Structures are given as structure tokens and as C-alpha cells.
Amino acid sequence: MSSSSSSELELEIFQYIDGHQSDFIKDLKEWVAVQSDSVQPDLRKEVIRMMVLAADRLAALGATVNSVNLGSHQLPNGQDLPLPPVILGELGKDPQNPTVCFYGHVDVQPAKKEDGWKTDPYTLTEINGNLYGRGATDNKGPVLAWINAVETFRALKLVVNFKFVIEGMEEAGSLGLEKLLEEENQCFFSDVDYIVISDNVWLSNKKPALTYGSRGNACFLVEVECGGKDLHSGTFGGIIHEPLTDLIALLDSLVDPTGHIQIPGIYDSVAALTEEERKLYESIEFDLEEHKKNSGVKKFLYGTKEEILLHLWRYPSLSIHGIEGAFHEPGIKTVIPSKVIGKFSIRQVPHMDLSVVKRQVRHLEGVFSRRNSPNKLKVSMPLGAKPWLADVNDPLYKAARRAIKKVFGEDPDFIRDGSTVPVARMFQTITQKSVIMFPIGAADDGEHSQNEKISRHNYIEGTKVFAAFFLEISKLHRHLHETSNMEIKN
């Protein structure tokens, strides 16, 4: 394809996308309306309903769709729960075209209006150019932006063969996905050239970014139990070892007020910071004040841009997420809970090893034994995801960078991400294909938070950037093949 016909095609595609904005937003509204929360067991049927909607959307594109049943999983309380199917889709089989596999997830984090949302989390609401709703940016918006970009091409001409992996358990750690990828490695993935994940967000509110690394995560449960029933604190308070008091002491032993993890040995295998890498951090544009404003907090643990980025991207962090069984509703209930479960996670970085971290967390047993408590302690790691790091010299990054420059008029930031997309490392290890993370959401989108949003601008321009990427990767792929064929002939 000549460059003039390619830019004509581009123009035609961009016009199509601009002309179909309201259809694309209508699609997102329909998806956001599904409470596909993979974290809360009683909403699992909604996740499964969401998978049907996503499969139907791909089928309407003309893709072949296979909804793969992953069976079920067991909750800590012993209850068996069905896993949502993973969708494997395929569109186009032209051997001249590169095959790009897209991954996205259509499950969401929990959301309730009472958590402090200004609008109903499951009703996509546009205010001042922002589309508010749970999943708007994480990750339903980007998944639909990709699908709509493909749709635009289908209406014109396919320059890429597409494959899709859409899952519904990402927010709960991508249960069952690794086994499926291993099983499909020689089949579904055999002819895939490139893998694109569009999840997470830019580093800034306005400047686009490409992500080349993400942290992993090890999630822990700490259960402390006394007897079989809750007790009156007037009748038993002062004469028993209370499970919640034990648990608070255990949780308090994990991290100090400076954010330093107190678990002995936890930093031992963290990759050493090279001078070259330190310099890289110095050159990254990052607005600390903007980031602070996005978070709503008054002060960060670190005062410089370099320290903040290092601690987000390439050092582990420990967060405490909640306590099951502890009375959390408004009002006063003078009870001693009999069983409480603390939840925390440790974000993993290269070269930490999940099994070593699991062993190191046994530090809690030592803390517990020093309390001489007769209560029962159980520590488990129900979930572990490894960190991911890609090579930015891969053609995928070149094509994505060109597409961003074309649509947004500037070069992207090259960033790592502090959060976890478990499939990134799985794809890399199992398929050995090139993987890119190509976010379209902005830093102030509020992933996992109240009032999550994607701006209309990012959603629509993000659709264009994906379309421009299809053209760029097809050009680059052809060029790479022509040069390698020439080298073989010579």
C-alpha cells in the first residue's frame, strides 16, 4: 500500500470513527450497565452475562468465537463457583497480513453508589466530556475502542488478521487463564505475530504513553479465630485474647510508616538499580503535583519524581486491603468477632520469586507466637501473579509510537506500571511472542476508585489510535518480511 493511499484510508477511517461517536458511546453504556464484578461471588452470573455480550459483539463483527469453559473454582469458605468462560475470537486469515492478538478484560472491581460515587456506577453518565461508570476505563472502554477500530476496518479493508482473548476474571487474578494459554499455545497462538494488551493508564492526564512493564502481585489472607461464635465484649472483654487485636498486631508488623516492608528478606532479590536506569527515571516527564491531585491525598511518602516512580514501578509495595468479619457498618456494635480475615498484597518486581515471598510471609507466625495467643492462625496466598518487562525495541513499540504521534501529535511516554495485569507475563513466558501494553486511559481516570471515568476524547481518539496502529503494524511487518527475505536471497 502506498503512503498516499494509506493516509487516504486513514482519513476515511478517522472520519468514520468521528461519525460513529454516539454509537460507540451507546455500546459502552450497554456494557457498563452489566455489574460484571468478578470479586463478589454473588455477582458471578453478571460476569457470565457480560461474557455473552462480548462474544455476541465479536460475532457481530464477523469473528469466529469460541467461549471456552474453564470449569469452576473453590472459594476460601469451600463454596464452588463457576468461572466465566474465556473468549477466543478470530477474524481474518490472510497470510499476507500480520496476526495481532488483542487481550482485554470485561470484569470490573466492586462499586456501590454509597461508596461515594456522584452518579450511579453502572449507568454511564457524561459530564463535561467525561464518561463516568465502573469499567469505563478499566477495561470495558479500551476493549470496545479496539473492537470499534476493527469494525471500522471491516467496513473498509482488513490489513491485519485479528485474534481476541477476552476474559472475565482479571480483577480476581485471572484464575484459570494460564492453563488455557498453555493448552492453546500450539493452536490458537501458533500463528499470532504480536500481542496487544490495552489496560491501565497513562502516566499523565494528557500525554499518551506506552507501557513496557508491570508489577506482579502476591495476595495473602491472614485468618485469626478464637471460638465458634462472636462474644459480648462486656461479658468477655478483658479476659480473652481477641482475634481482631491479634490480627491488627500482625498487620501492623508488615510495613512501617515510611512504606518500608518489614518482612525480613523481602528486598533481597529485587533487581539492583543501575546508573543507566536511574538516569532514565530522571528524564521521564512526570508532574508530581498533578499525580497528587489525581489521588486526592495531601502528601506522598517520597518527595521527588524519581523516588515516586522507582517505588511505583520497580520496588515492591505492601498494601492492606481489608478485614473480613470485622464489624464495618455504621453505628456501634459491642461485639468481639470470633473469626477475622485480614487481606493484604505485595506487588512483585523483577527478580522476586512468588514461592520465596510466600515463605518470607511466614514471618507472621513468629510475630503471632510472641503474642502467646491461644487463637488459631492461618496464612494463605490464594493468588500470585508475576511481574512483566518488555523490550521497547520491539517493532510493536515502533508501530504504536507512530500511531500515537499521528493521532495525538506527540511522542508517547515510555512507562512501567505499578499495577498488575497477570496475563502480560503469562503471554510472554508461554507464547514467547512480543507483547505491548497500549493504554488509552488517562492518569486521572480513577481505576478501581469512586467516579471512574474515561474521557470522550480518549475513548474516541483511542479508537483512532488503534486503527492507525493496524496500518502501522501492517506496514512495518511487511517491511520486516521483505528485508528478511532479501537477506535470505543475498
Ligand SMILES: NCC(=O)N[C@@H](Cc1c[nH]cn1)C(=O)O
Ligand atoms: N487494570 C489492571 C488491574 O487493575 N489489575 C488488578 C489485578 C490484580 C492483581 N491482584 C489481584 N488482582 C490489580 O490490582 O493490579
Ligand SMILES: [Zn+2]
Ligand atoms: Zn484492568
Ligand SMILES: [Zn+2]
Ligand atoms: Zn483493574
